[in-house]
Amino acid sequence: MEVKPIADAALGAEVRGVELSRHFEAKIMKGLADALYEHRVLIIKDQKLDKDAYLDFGRWWGTPIPHVLDHMRMPGYPELLAVGNTEEKDKNIEIRNGAALWHTDQSYEQIPASATMLYSILAPRVGGETCFANMVAAYDALDKDTKAEIENLEVAHLYGAGKLLDLEFAANPLKTGDQVERVPACHHPLVMRHPITGRKALYATGQSAFGIKEMEESRAVELLWRLKMHAIQDQFVYAHKYSVGDIAIFDTLSTMHSGTQIDIPDPGVEDTKRLLWRISVRGYPRVYEYLAA
Numbered sequence: 001m002e003v004k005p006i007a008d009a010a011l012g013a014e015v016r017g018v019e020l021s022r023h024f025e026a027k028i029m030k031g032l033a034d035a036l037y038e039h040r041v042l043i044i045k046d047q048k049l050d051k052d053a054y055l056d057f058g059r060w061w062g063t064p065i066p067h068v069l070d071h072m073r074m075p076g077y078p079e080l081l082a083v084g085n086t087e088e089k090d091k092n093i094e095i096r097n098g099a100a101l102w103h104t105d106q107s108y109e110q111i112p113a114s115a116t117m118l119y120s121i122l123a124p125r126v127g128g129e130t131c132f133a134n135m136v137a138a139y140d141a142l143d144k145d146t147k148a149e150i151e152n153l154e155v156a157h158l159y160g161a162g163k164l165l166d167l168e169f170a171a172n173p174l175k176t177g178d179q180v181e182r183v184p185a186c187h188h189p190l191v192m193r194h195p196i197t198g199r200k201a202l203y204a205t206g207q208s209a210f211g212i213k214e215m216e217e218s219r220a221v222e223l224l225w226r227l228k229m230h231a232i233q234d235q236f237v238y239a240h241k242y243s244v245g246d247i248a249i250f251d252t253l254s255t256m257h258s259g260t261q262i263d264i265p266d267p268g269v270e271d272t273k274r275l276l277w278r279i280s281v282r283g284y285p286r287v288y289e290y291l292a293a
């Protein structure tokens with residue numbers, strides 16, 4: 001297995017020489033987990049997995065989360081989502097581009113995702129990138145006063161309640177009262193100390209962040225906005241252009257990400273289809289406990 005940092009990128013490494021369908025050995029997983037926590041995003045190249053094998057791979061990273069948008073779940077595979085422009089649901093622009101905003105998966109839930117993976121099944125020739133922001137580097141670059149100011153702040157999160165840039169899409173809408181009830185507002189630290197690396201990161205200043213505990217609303221919104229704009233500067237961001245067979249896996253506690261807007265496929269033009277299989281997990285790789293046992 002070869003792990004190579006992506007040239008001139010703010011974060012991320014490419015992984016080659018591993019066939020996940022055959023090598024579910026603990027030492028391979030340990031190598032991948034260590035690499036993920038070092039580089040925050042891994043692009044594992046040239047994979048050929050069916051849904052069951054992919055889900056097995058996902059389970060090595062934690063417990064897969066069935067998404068609150070239950071109408072988005074894949075039939076027969078509630079922990080998988082089809083993200084792209086190829087399905088009937090994707091004709092709806094709000095669904096197709098519902099991740100084209102800076103966000104952190106499940107930051108609107110009490111226990112957020114710890115990792116997400118996106119497996120590229122169909123990749124368009126143009127566009128369809130996922131942008132990743134390095135929230136550790138963004139935190140490190142803050143001045144001393146700002147670090148002191150935000151150290152113990154607790155951010156209030158609610159699905160889709162964060163302030164958006166003009167270019168961002170709104171979050172994929174919740175469809176039912178039941179879905180709204182399942183994701184009441186919750187709090188997370190603004191400065192997250194990573195449970196595995198111990199490194200501090202700015203956490204989830206996008207999609208769901210709408211307030212700060214014991215802070216006046218307009219001041220909180222202004223501070224969250226300032227930190228979001230800080231974190232998504234080019235110097236902290238890597239945009240990944242997928243090839244078919246890539247599995248992008250990212251540490252959601254130390255990154256933020258955004259999809260890019262895409263049209264429905266053009267029947268007259270080749271390679272305009274985009275399809276990613278998504279798994280998000282809670283918890284941490286079992287491989288650490290397994291090797292310690």
Ligand SMILES: [Fe+2]
Pocket residue numbers: 099103104105116257
């Ligand atoms: Fe996402």
